[in-house]
Amino acid sequence: MIEEAAKLLARSRFAIAFTGAGISAESGVPTFRGFNGLWKKHRPEELATPEAFRRDPRLVWEFYKWRMDLIRKAKPNRAHYALAELEEMGILKAVITQNVDDLHREAGTRNLIELHGNIFRVRCTSCGYGEYLKESGRLEEFLREKDLPRCPDCGSLLRPDVVWFGEPLPRSALDEAFRLAERADLVLVIGTSGVVYPAAYVPQIVKETGGKVIEINPEESGITPIADVFLRCPAGEAMEKLMTRVKGLIG
Numbered sequence: 001m002i003e004e005a006a007k008l009l010a011r012s013r014f015a016i017a018f019t020g021a022g023i024s025a026e027s028g029v030p031t032f033r034g035f036n037g038l039w040k041k042h043r044p045e046e047l048a049t050p051e052a053f054r055r056d057p058r059l060v061w062e063f064y065k066w067r068m069d070l071i072r073k074a075k076p077n078r079a080h081y082a083l084a085e086l087e088e089m090g091i092l093k094a095v096i097t098q099n100v101d102d103l104h105r106e107a108g109t110r111n112l113i114e115l116h117g118n119i120f121r122v123r124c125t126s127c128g129y130g131e132y133l134k135e136s137g138r139l140e141e142f143l144r145e146k147d148l149p150r151c152p153d154c155g156s157l158l159r160p161d162v163v164w165f166g167e168p169l170p171r172s173a174l175d176e177a178f179r180l181a182e183r184a185d186l187v188l189v190i191g192t193s194g195v196v197y198p199a200a201y202v203p204q205i206v207k208e209t210g211g212k213v214i215e216i217n218p219e220e221s222g223i224t225p226i227a228d229v230f231l232r233c234p235a236g237e238a239m240e241k242l243m244t245r246v247k248g249l250i251g
């Protein structure tokens with residue numbers, strides 16, 4: 001199976017990756033569904049919806065600050081680095097991720113499409129103010145602050161720049177993801193349950209337009225039925241083996 005995946009990847013002309021929470025599991029970032037998933041312990045409608053934020057912004061901010069703090073201590077793993085290396089080699093053209101954890105960027109991926117936002121970005125609920133806390137150097141201060149975060153321009157509440165249930169995805173990111181999917185002759189699907197739409201259309205578009213689908217996941221997912229090759233394996237181990245084979249093939 002790995003051999004077959006390596007051949008497809010080495011032969012591809014325009015490969016993309018589509019990733020979900022499972023690629024960051026080995027970095028210690030909890031996934032949403034499945035064993036130990038976040039949505040087992042917390043109800044999404046109480047924490048990750050616009051209504052929840054209107055009802056109880058403190059509770060929502062507490063949850064997001066807890067995740068920000070957990071994620072900022074996490075490091076990219078072998079799978080994130082492998083994708084950055086495949087891009088460097090000219091094989092992978094883009095990484096389309098549902099993750100908000102920034103680990104692809106930390107690993108060095110350049111062409112990164114974030115469909116669900118980024119947990120280290122905040123934005124104003126009224127005006128156009130936005131801030132990337134890692135860049136502004138205010139992350140620690142932000143996490144320490146006990147009061148609700150306010151916009152420095154207009155004083156309204158700030159919110160995490162992530163997509164909540166019931167909200168549309170950022171238009172430009174979604175358009176770009178679909179454009180890439182139409183063009184791709186191969187998609188490497190890693191660590192996603194493949195049940196959240198419209199994101200999950202990405203591998204389906206690749207398949208429908210004649211591309212190949214390689215999936216890496218220790219469990220079957222919503223994508224498995226359309227996978228040409230299914231590597232039932234954790235992301236780090238699978239990507240390491242795959243990289244060795246691909247390098248062997250392209251010499």
Ligand code: OAD
Pocket residue numbers: 019020021022023025026031032033034037098099116162163164165190191192193194195196216217218219220221233234235236
């Ligand atoms: P899920 O939590 O739904 O799925 C995680 C997937 O990762 C599952 O299929 C696991 O089997 C797999 N997995 C677990 N450990 C793995 C490992 N070591 N290597 C590879 N795979 C592993 O996460 P997503 O599919 O990303 O939305 O969820 C999609 C969206 O639902 C998220 O972006 C989030 C959530 O609600 C928003 O925040 C809008």
Ligand code: ZN
Pocket residue numbers: 124125126127128129151152153154155156
């Ligand atoms: Zn504002």
